[in-house]
Amino acid sequence: MSKSKIICYNIDMSTRKPTGRQRQTSKKPAAARKTGSYSKTKKSSKVYIPAYKAIILCLFVIIICLVLLLVSTLSKTGSQSLTQDEISITRRFEDKSEGKEPPAKETPKEEVKPKKTEQPKVKPAEPKVEEKTEQKPEQKVEEEKEEKPAPKKQGFGFAKASRSAQLCFVFDDGGQNLDQLKKFLDLPFPITVAVLPQITHSVEAADLVRKSGNEVILHQPMQSVNASIDPGPGALTPDMTDDQLISQLFVNINQIGPVAGMNNHEGSGITADAEKMALVLQMASENGIYFLDSRTNVETKVPYVAKELGYSYYERNIFLDKEKTRENALAELKKGLALANKNGSVIMIGHIWSADFLPQLLKEAYPELKEKGYTFCVVSKSNALKQ
Ligand SMILES: [Zn+2]
Numbered sequence: 001m002s003k004s005k006i007i008c009y010n011i012d013m014s015t016r017k018p019t020g021r022q023r024q025t026s027k028k029p030a031a032a033r034k035t036g037s038y039s040k041t042k043k044s045s046k047v048y049i050p051a052y053k054a055i056i057l058c059l060f061v062i063i064i065c066l067v068l069l070l071v072s073t074l075s076k077t078g079s080q081s082l083t084q085d086e087i088s089i090t091r092r093f094e095d096k097s098e099g100k101e102p103p104a105k106e107t108p109k110e111e112v113k114p115k116k117t118e119q120p121k122v123k124p125a126e127p128k129v130e131e132k133t134e135q136k137p138e139q140k141v142e143e144e145k146e147e148k149p150a151p152k153k154q155g156f157g158f159a160k161a162s163r164s165a166q167l168c169f170v171f172d173d174g175g176q177n178l179d180q181l182k183k184f185l186d187l188p189f190p191i192t193v194a195v196l197p198q199i200t201h202s203v204e205a206a207d208l209v210r211k212s213g214n215e216v217i218l219h220q221p222m223q224s225v226n227a228s229i230d231p232g233p234g235a236l237t238p239d240m241t242d243d244q245l246i247s248q249l250f251v252n253i254n255q256i257g258p259v260a261g262m263n264n265h266e267g268s269g270i271t272a273d274a275e276k277m278a279l280v281l282q283m284a285s286e287n288g289i290y291f292l293d294s295r296t297n298v299e300t301k302v303p304y305v306a307k308e309l310g311y312s313y314y315e316r317n318i319f320l321d322k323e324k325t326r327e328n329a330l331a332e333l334k335k336g337l338a339l340a341n342k343n344g345s346v347i348m349i350g351h352i353w354s355a356d357f358l359p360q361l362l363k364e365a366y367p368e369l370k371e372k373g374y375t376f377c378v379v380s381k382s383n384a385l386k387q
Pocket of ligand 1: 219264265266
């Protein structure tokens with residue numbers, strides 16, 4: 001109320017001053033003169049100028065201004081966020097064109113678009129490269145297959161076979177190591193494998209050989225001349241009676257059988273014993289299996305006994321791995337080829353424990369041997385039988 005009084009007073013003062021000088025100075029605005037609003041305001045000012053209304057009006061105006069400011073700021077921030085999104089999208093496109101991964105906030109729809117633009121650029125180039133790389137190995141393999149035999153033919157220099165000479169390969173000491181055995185079973189021609197009885201892998205080795213389509217024989221341990229050498233389990237020894245010897249053979253054959261034949265492991269002592277070998281040849285003949293003399297002793301009585309009693313047998317011609325080297329094996333193989341050309345067939349014995357070089361050598365030699373006219377067969381199907 002005090003404020004309104006003060007204002008009323010001021011207004012009275014202002015109205016008094018013009019009234020005193022109104023005619024002389026005529027400082028009133030022209031509009032006021034014409035409309036006469038000036039005199040009206042003088043009257044209304046005394047009645048209608050409450051301060052609280054002016055304050056409310058001011059506050060209202062201020063509020064409107066604040067609202068407008070808020071609206072303007074919000075619209076600005078919205079536009080700024082949009083521009084940021086647009087910037088981020090453009091950056092994303094730029095990043096993808098450079099091969100970088102998009103940020104995690106991006107939507108999957110936007111991620112697909114740049115990929116589509118990239119794929120057609122890459123796709124036409126990639127298939128061309130793949131086709132070329134796929135064709136190259138095939139061409140190389142074909143070239144290698146054709147080229148490989150050529151150096152072998154020139155390198156080994158095997159003599160031509162006479163009358164389709166037969167090559168019989170026998171590998172002794174089967175049953176000791178299956179991994180080594182498998183390398184021989186992978187050879188591209190039929191082989192005979194002699195399996196030792198009563199050792200860890202005897203049965204499994206014999207089964208593997210049979211399943212591979214190759215020939216199994218019993219690698220019968222026999223006492224050597226040097227009595228300190230242990231021929232292994234299931235061996236024939238000089239102190240055995242005839243029955244013991246025969247029963248030992250049956251036990252061994254039944255374990256790894258069926259077998260096509262047998263040969264001797266060690267055995268320089270027993271094979272030089274005519275009586276013992278007579279029993280062995282008799283047992284083999286009666287049971288339809290052959291005996292292959294490994295000829296571990298030049299004093300072997302097998303030829304003599306067989307001739308005297310009318311048994312047939314086979315004998316080893318070549319040891320491929322007396323010296324455990326590739327060079328020696330190749331030299332022995334060439335000796336075997338000469339014997340095959342002379343006699344029509346040859347029996348060459350190697351050992352499973354030569355798996356680190358012998359199967360590879362024979363695999364390499366096979367194409368040339370075949371081309372030169374040699375034939376390959378297991379012992380039982382060869383014409384090497386001696387009668
Ligand atoms: Zn042996």
